[in-house]
Amino acid sequence: MLSKPHRLRKTKDFLTVYQQGRRHNSAVLSLRVYQRPYSEGNIPPIRIGISVSQKVSKHAVVRNRLKRQLRAACSQLLPQMKAGRDIVLVVRPTALKCSYQQFLQQLKQLFTQAEILHGH
């Protein structure tokens, strides 16, 4: 579970990311990144939101499990990530068959594409 400052919580924030963020897609996930404006020397922390619609699965148990696995994968990658971004992960129905290792791999690939990780 991510700690509170790293969670994206408000509907307004989600809308901002959807409307103004850049998109990166893969087979199982859709990533949107929004660079928040900030003053020099006061960089806000990165915030991550995960969206799983009812189209993915009708059962809340399955949706919650997907969100928990993705959160765990994100928290593992969190120390390598640049601050000041808002990220929304949209889960696609193909994600139902993925394991934790596959999620981790997909996230690394997407974050590299979006140039969020340090050292790239």
Next chain:
RNA sequence: AGAGUAGGCGCAGGUGGUUGCAAAUUUACCUUGAGGUAAAUUUGAGGAAAGUCCGGGCUCCCGAAAGAUCAGACUUGCUGGGUAACGCCCAGUGCGGGUGACCGUGAGGAGAGUGCCACAGAAACAUACCGCCGAUGGCGUGCUGGUCACGCACAGGUAAGGGUGCAAGGGUGCGGUAAGAGCGCACCAGCAACGUCGAGAGGCGUUGGCUCGGUAAACCCCGGUGGGGAGCAAGGCAGAUGGAGCCAGGUUGGUCUUUUUCCAGCUCCAGCUUUUGAGGCCGCUUGAGGCAUUUGGUAACAAAUGACCCAGAUAGAUAACCGCCCCCUUGUGAUUCGCCAGUCUUGGCUUUGCCAAAACGACGCUGACCACAAGGAGAACAGAACCCGGCUUAUGUCCUGCUCUUUCA
């Protein structure tokens, strides 16, 4: 062994490691304060949390004074009990199903009224199509001239038989009759009255007149309940925003030389996305609470006593990943038990043999058990969202009682 049936105040993986989340409490530090940070401890989904099908608590609105009766509306429907209440639960009755354990039951009234019962059929609350009869009356013929015989099927009688249909108006049998008919009788079904048993639904018995179609998950009648509606996205508080009103008092502060004006002020209303925000705080978890013991009750359940506090999230916590145990399948090995050709001892008898008991037991079988290896599944259904009591639906596994069938003793 197989098949089935009922119940459970049965369980809902365990354990170790790494990385993490939420709440409460305590301690420390920071902060004017609200609060924040860190550490430790404790706690952290369900039997259905689900469907939202019922019943409540709680909150607001309308309305009224809610006590009684009537009308309307709503709801319910065998009996008795339980419950805060229920359409729920328990115990029983009737009916239906099953070989049985047992199961199902929307089970008041069609003998208050209205409607409907298509097609078929003559007729679906009132009837004669075919058929049967034609005793009685009518017409004709005959001669024995009658209380006659024969014929006709005109009046008429008839629900036995045929045919139609889900259904034709109690059923079967005997008598009876012109033919028939509860017309008479016996048994059965059903109805009513009486007696008796039962708290009651009803059970049993006797007698009676002989009999009445189905449908109320059609309208309805009878009985029963009791203001209506919305729902925690109810509703309340604070805050910033907009609009309207008040300048009574005061002239405090800012703008200004002064006055006027405007903004802060107070009241009301609206509504809350673009720098706290499609929501901050409360409601929000102590409750018809669960647990243990005893007592009452066939049971549902109730009472008393004791100790207990047991989720409160809000893009939504209670977890993610990796091992081991446990479970299943396959293979290998091992020897302990089991089965088996047979050997031997004892005993009995119908004595070249048979039977019974005990011991040993090759080659094997793999049945149980053990070890190792490989593979599979990580449990099934499923995630609290104001809270309780039920119902319904989904679902893995364990235990117990009972029934039927087959085989062996």
Next chain:
RNA sequence: GGACGCAUAGCUCAGUUGGUUAGAGCACCACGUUGACAUCGUGGGGGUCCCCCGUUCGAGUCGGGGUGUGUCCA
């Protein structure tokens, strides 16, 4: 979270108090018309009335349960 509605032919919809073979338009097929196509005319095929259980002689319709799908509430 809560409150409601809908499901009938490939598509859009009717279906009366339960009644006999469930209809309409578009689409599809065949034939006619045309040199050919379109239009037009005639005829035809196509239905798990979303699923299960019940009431009834008889259910698209009535009662109960389930599934799918959509709308509204700050």
